[in-house]
Amino acid sequence: MKVVLLERVDNLGTIGEVVTVKDGFARNFLLPRHKALRATSANLAVFEAQKEQIIARNAAAKAAAEKQAADLDGTQYVIIRQAGETGHLYGSVSGRDVAEVIVAEGGKVERNQIVLDTPIKALGVHPLKVRLHAEVFVTITVNIARSEDEAERQAAGENVIAAQFEEDRLADEAATADLLEGGAGQAVAESYEEL
Template identity: 80%
Template sequence: MLERVENLGTIGDVVGVKDGFARNYLLPRHKALRATSANLKVFEAQKDQIVARNAAAKAGAEKAASELDGTTYVIIRQAGDSGQLYGSVNARDVTDAVIEAGGKVERNQVSLDTPIKTLGVHAIKVRLHAEVTVSISVNVARSQDEADRQAAGENVIAAQFEEDRLADEAAAADMLEGGAGQAIADAPYEA
């Protein structure tokens, strides 16, 4: 291994993986070498350089992590009354929001297991380096006003249902008070 790969190994480890994983991922991305005697000798000769390069990359990732950790980004999307999005928010959308706000992150660094399909504030992991992971928040809303209300902790979907319920009760009370259809009966009939 030339660098740490999660759930696999760290620098210098000799691990057994399936051929396809090695051929399609580890070898082309220079994360590992085949464990031949020639490659093991080359690795031992360059081990200090590889460890130093990894430490420099980790230090850069930690610096970026200090700027990124705990930040919140707003993504405006259209949604139905129940809070379901018309579409979804994926890793590319999160990456675009971070870059637009001045942060630096790549799409493959955003760890989003499933796309976001509802309104609300969602926690997302960003893996800047194999050993550096930060958490950011994405506030998915229909408008900036709604995003501000969600950021303050309000459940806008529940609030909307409550407003609709109160409006329906007021309309029902108005109908009982004035009598349904009374305005039509009072109007003069023209033939």
């Protein structure tokens, strides 16, 4: 199906371009969201008549998005989730979760503005892109941790999972050394001698 674009669409074109897209993409995405019109002679005439208004409306939306981008760019958000010992989340963090955290802290974003190719399934600090307008992107940081203390340690650059494994290894070495020196085994031997 041929359509004329009413706004810039990634990997497709800019305002006023006539492009050929698959019928389903046009019917289910472009047309219902008013991103395009069918490229009929009547619609092309309507587009040409309203072209200045469409460009002005797009410029105003872009300016508003740039203003919002100044407040949002580079911000960091903490999400507390449960995870296993290896740092794998019980569940995942989706665009909806990120949008809810941003809105809870006073930002204004929709979940479809969060650019997330796959859900986040591990603890750590993750940079994410937010598309505020077709031409305006910002980067935020999402710190996913099991507790506020862990989030602070991760924000400082510590690899919490590696630190936990190191602590466990040192505790195991101390327990082994204690056994070899006669710690736990000695108490058992002394109790047998008393009998």
